[in-house]
Amino acid sequence: MLKKIIILVFALCTLLAVAAFAATTVDSSYLIDNEQILDGKTVEFNGEVIGNVMKRGKYAWVNVSDRYNAIGIFMPNEMADKIKQAGSYNFKGDTVTVIGVFHRACKQHGGDLDIHADSLEIVAPGHQTVHPIKATRVILLFFTMAAVIVLVVLRIVFRR
Amino acid sequence: MLLRPRLDDFKVIGFHIGRLIVALGLVMIIPLITGILFLEYAMALNFGIALFAGLAIGLVLQIICSTRKDLNWMHGLVVAATAWLAAMFIGAIPLYLSGQFGSFLDACFDSMSGFATTGLSILQGKDHISISLNMWRHLMMFLGGQGIVVIGLTFLIKGTAGAYRMYVGEAREEKVLPNVIQTARFIWLISIVYLVIGTFMLTVVAFFEGIPLLESFLNGLWIFMAAFDTGGFTPYSQSILYYHSFPFELVTMALMILGTLNFGLHYALWDRKWKELRTNIETKTLLFSVLIIFTLTAIGLTRMDTYPNWLALFRKGFYQILSAHSGTGYMTIYAQQFVFEWKTIAMFGAMLAMAIGGSACSTAGGIKVLRVGIFIKALFQDVKRVMSPGTAVISAKFHHIKDIIMTEKFVRTTLLIILAYLITYFLGTVAGIIYGYPLEQAAFESVSAAANVGLSCGITSPAMPAGLKVVFILQMWLGRLEFMSIFALIGFFIATFRGKG
Structure with missing residues (x-):
């Protein structure tokens, strides 16, 4: 019986410890609005990689956007290498889950609000996006172009 | 006593606004070419529409208001104030067509913000905009910084006394x-x-x-x-x-x-x-x-x-x-x-x-x-x-x-x-x-x-709120032109309806 109680207490303590140190899942607005509380804590942040993976020495900067804001993530190059596609006009970037330590005003990086990543997981790979040409726009282009030609002719006639 | 403006006054003002709009329309060739170079054909098409729309509006004004008269002080100030509003509308066309603005008012907000070199923005999905649209957004700032009138003076308008009056209207007193x-x-x-x-x-x-x-x-x-x-x-x-x-x-x-x-x-x-x-x-x-x-x-x-x-x-x-x-x-x-x-x-x-x-x-x-x-x-x-x-x-x-x-x-x-x-x-x-x-x-x-x-x-x-967007647009416009030309424009309107003669 005593053995069972000890195991139960141990399991409970382990669970509590895990809960205490587990990453809090946050969105960028919550992160910025509660930066004093979350400063120095481990957080889990999800979003799309945008722009560029900027490698500097052994580390890289990656900006991850969750539609509200983009947050700078500082990570080792090996972790950054997992990212295959960053978001731009023609591409939806990789969707990633980052777990790392949040800094309200990072000492190492001149006061930046950032996350130093401990792990990065690709949740969904990026893909190309298409921007189809609308027929109505083509018609509108020809219409405005024709109007300009007519007006130029009219202007020449009026000048004479 | 306020004198009611005559038809000639409207013609002089309309003609010069037309010239400035044409100058501005021509500048859209830069983002248009950028769009073609970077294979952004949908955006290039939008710039083509905006370019020709700008040219058409400018030419219509020049034909209707055809005149050889030079500008007086009041004309110069009214042209400067109105040209900035016209620039906002023309500049907003490709922004709106890009589909990254909730309404034409939002596009006008960013357009005025760009030309007035303010930098406030309500563009949506900013991290996914095309190279040509970025070119236009930043070009608006570059052009607005020098001044819409300065663009016209550089390329299309002769250096008359009236030209100087427009220049002053753009909050640039110093030659x-x-x-x-x-x-x-x-x-x-x-x-x-x-x-x-x-x-x-x-x-x-x-x-x-x-x-x-x-x-x-x-x-x-x-x-x-x-x-x-x-x-x-x-x-x-x-x-x-x-x-x-x-x-x-x-x-x-x-x-x-x-x-x-x-x-x-x-x-x-x-x-x-x-x-x-x-x-x-x-x-x-x-x-x-x-x-x-x-x-x-x-x-x-x-x-x-x-x-x-x-x-x-x-x-x-x-x-x-x-x-x-x-x-x-x-x-x-x-x-x-x-x-x-x-x-x-x-x-x-x-x-x-x-x-x-x-x-x-x-x-x-x-x-x-x-x-x-x-x-x-x-x-x-x-x-x-x-x-x-x-x-x-x-x-x-x-x-x-x-x-x-x-x-x-x-x-x-x-x-x-x-x-x-x-x-x-x-x-x-x-x-x-x-x-x-x-x-x-x-x-x-x-x-x-x-x-x-x-x-x-x-x-x-x-x-x-839309009302606040309008207030900020007006503030940006007033702040950029430093009031005088906008007061002249208001005075011109009042004189049109309540002036004598």
Whole structure:
């Protein structure tokens, strides 16, 4: 019986410890609005990689956007290498889950609000996006172009 | 007594607005070509539509209002004020067609913000916009910084006395060179030379910070255009924070300082008159103002323990203050951090810097350091007068390119414009409060819009009430043109309906 109680207490303590140190899942607005509380804590942040993976020495900067804001993530190059596609006009970037330590005003990086990543997981790979040409726009282009030609002719006639 | 304008007045005004619209329409060739080069055909099509629409509207005005008459003072001022509104509508066409704005009003907001070099933006999905659209957004700032009229003067309009009147209407009283066309071309010369140097420096820094060469060049070009023209648009939603780079911040700081200097001072420096830097009332006032306001802000930030060390205080505190004072609006913090991190004292510092602004005859907005310098000098002069014997004759002069004697009329004009800015800041704040925003935030955003800065504490967003968007558009317009031409436009309207004759 005593053995069972000890195991139960141990399991409970382990669970509590895990809960205490587990990453809090946050969105960028919550992160910025509660930066004093979350400063120095481990957080889990999800979003799309945008722009560029900027490698500097052994580390890289990656900006991850969750539609509200983009947050700078500082990570080792090996972790950054997992990212295959960053978001731009023609591409939806990789969707990633980052777990790392949040800094309200990072000492190492001149006061930046950032996350130093401990792990990065690709949740969904990026893909190309298409921007189809609308027929109505083509018609509108020809219409405005024709109007300009007519007006130029009219202007020449009026000048004479 | 107000005289009702005659048909000829409308024709002269319409004809010149038409010419300016044509000039602006032609500039859209640049983003159009960019779209084709980068295979963004859908966007290129949008620019094609906007280009031809601009040309058509401009030509219609020129045909209907065909005249050979030159502009008088009233015409010049009305043309300048109206041309900026027309530019806003034409510039908004490709923005709206891009599909990244909730409404045409939102597109107009960004268009006015671009031309007026403000930098507030309600564009959606900023991290996914096309290269050609980014080119247009930043080009709007570059063109607006020099001035819509300056574009027309450079390419399409003859250097008549009327041309000078339009130039003045665009809040540019100073002729750097004796001829207004030469002045317009000199403004372009300076801008192009700095464009080459600035873009090169930013490209090199961005490349060494891990951005591929072509993207480094594009980022360098865009950031230069918005920094030198104290605009504040950036290709990414995080503003300058996107780059996480101290060297990049240093280069943009240098560009913001260059952009906020008077074109007259630039000319003096090109002429190797280095002494001008020490003796000019503008540079002295700017230096003192930045130092005093940064000290105030640093006290606020240090008291709140906002930043962990001096480097952070410099990169966040000083950067934001310089950005505010120069009228640029580049940010290395998030908008919400002004409220949650900077708090009252530091936020007040940033607001004060925005309200004062940069130099006259530059691309900066706000009251302008020249006027603040004159105001302080006039204040000292009055104190001196009170303390001197009644028979004493007190006169004062200041140095701004040349020595200028401070007359009563001169001081009165300066004070009137300062007052007009303060009223505009106040009215925008009231509008913000009416829409339910807290006083501190409403005042911050109002000053930012009217002083054409672009720093935001979070109010400016696509979800902002439509009425407030209109208020900010009006503030940006008023602030950029410095009131006189807009008052002339209002007077013109009143005269049309209530004038005699």
